[in-house]
Amino acid sequence: MATIYDIAKRAGVSIATVSRVLQKSSKVKPETYAKVLHAMQELNYTPSAIAQRLANKEITSSTFGILIPDISNLFFIEILRGIYDTIRLQENNILLFSITPQSRATVFDRVQKENLQGLFVISFPLLPEEQDVFRQFFSPLIFLENIQPGYPSLFINNYKGGELAAEYLLSHHPSSIGLIGEKGSPFPQIERFIGFKEYIQKRHPLPLYEEYLTIDAHFPYESYTEMAREATIKLYAQYGVKHFFFYSDVLAYGGIKAQKDIPEKIIMIGYDDIPTSSAFHLTTIHQPGYELGKKGAELMLSLIKNPSPTPPPRLCLEPTLIVRD
């Protein structure tokens, strides 16, 4: 790679002059300017961003990092959008790190080497041995959709989401309710069901039939919904269940399909409010993913101005009921 010295020699000037041309300084005689420009083109010169930053004393990189567990999860994409729309207004860059269980260690390593201006960690509980890595991270660190003790955290009230779903179903006078979920769900999902069940217990105890499906994250949606469809039909056939709460909208789509094979009208509610759900008039609980990202980004920007307030701020966002039927 050509450097400023090569250009200077080629153009017969000093490196100071070359640098001035680089800065588009007007204090360079037009002929000199042209000569330097010409030399740059001949040598295919690109200035080193790194050297420029060092010389300019740009200490922080004006780049934010985002650690995201799964790029294809629509909810995470919503969070990402919220962060993006807010950060972008500030003219900063975003480095995206997608993490798999296998790549955790190497990714954390790279994150550290980046001198980021700040880091968002989305839905990602830290393992004990990883705590140390992040303790050495001195830029602001914000956890989203996950409470990390000792760090600023933003999360959604999943318990409340479950309660809202229960309230909705109860208003339709069910004699029993079917719960259709996923085996081995992470805690936030489980909380929805806890909120749901406790609300039912308190207000109007009635039989709850639970079905937990075994789902592989790499299945196409079709198999999710097919399993949910079968579970719905089964609960109706066995126990006459006509009211359903689904762990997620995708599972609820299985309920929509099941309706065809069930003579009576089914009342159902999903969870997430992914974009397609509006198309199919699915009543569901809206997760404020975009808002979560937006609030997180705003908090980040304020932390940069005024670092580490104690105790670390926590913000809880409320889900909302979207009735579509």
Add this chain to the structure above:
Amino acid sequence: MATIYDIAKRAGVSIATVSRVLQKSSKVKPETYAKVLHAMQELNYTPSAIAQRLANKEITSSTFGILIPDISNLFFIEILRGIYDTIRLQENNILLFSITPQSRATVFDRVQKENLQGLFVISFPLLPEEQDVFRQFFSPLIFLENIQPGYPSLFINNYKGGELAAEYLLSHHPSSIGLIGEKGSPFPQIERFIGFKEYIQKRHPLPLYEEYLTIDAHFPYESYTEMAREATIKLYAQYGVKHFFFYSDVLAYGGIKAQKDIPEKIIMIGYDDIPTSSAFHLTTIHQPGYELGKKGAELMLSLIKNPSPTPPPRLCLEPTLIVRD
């Protein structure tokens, strides 16, 4: 910010020793090592990644950039995933730039300052005045979902996608066909319809009724599908149309909804194959977005080893028909 000099002074050693501790070099006496480490902690020291890179002569930043028009578009997310899965294996970072018409200029400016190892431009025709900016970009540059003359480009055969849709509908012996699209679509979308119409003309000319909806990108899906639903019902009522080709799966969802109000069975096909379409058994044309990203990333990695072959490579990926009914 503390520098290596501050640490050296505090610990009573030379900067060379501090640097050795930073490198975790074993050639440092344990007591000295501990002293330096202690000083670092006291001063909250973080090494400057920029200075390290300059000293290490890391010229390229091991970071790839991705220019993406719209983070919330699922098809782009698919491409992103394809790129990500491939690039990540190589331990590189990804800088994400989301672009809006207003931010084009500033984003391009920032992209240039990054000394990226390579840049992916997704679905983004360059304006004439922008060509120059990219001509000064000497790392490999790949255009995805968009043919940019003079640059490596990967794209999908939209014409073929239209033909496949036509072939499918013709196999159901239609007497007329409804086309439901979007007003002011970009060229790739239009190509689908061209391929479709030409195929019909050639094989089995019959009446085509076209409806172009006026859609705002910020509408919720619901209004897309509602408009498509009405258009479907209208074409059935006015002309008895029972076979439909929709510009996109989201529009086709409107067709699915319209079925309820139409006494006869409707045959329809969408375009995109977004994940939820499998849940609703929508027959559609699959766009190989993930593969596009994957092939693009592979091409990128090979261009880095062996820059600018002439002519710039072009790769066309074929869509496939997914029959689900």
Add this chain to the structure above:
DNA sequence: CTGAAAGCGCTTACAG
């Protein structure tokens, strides 16, 4: 095991 010194590729007062 440790330090003095040169170098990474740039910027920018300062002097002319």
Add this chain to the structure above:
DNA sequence: CTGAAAGCGCTTACAG
């Protein structure tokens, strides 16, 4: 308008 020189914060042979 231009050049010599110091400096940005590190690394790393070299000598001891």
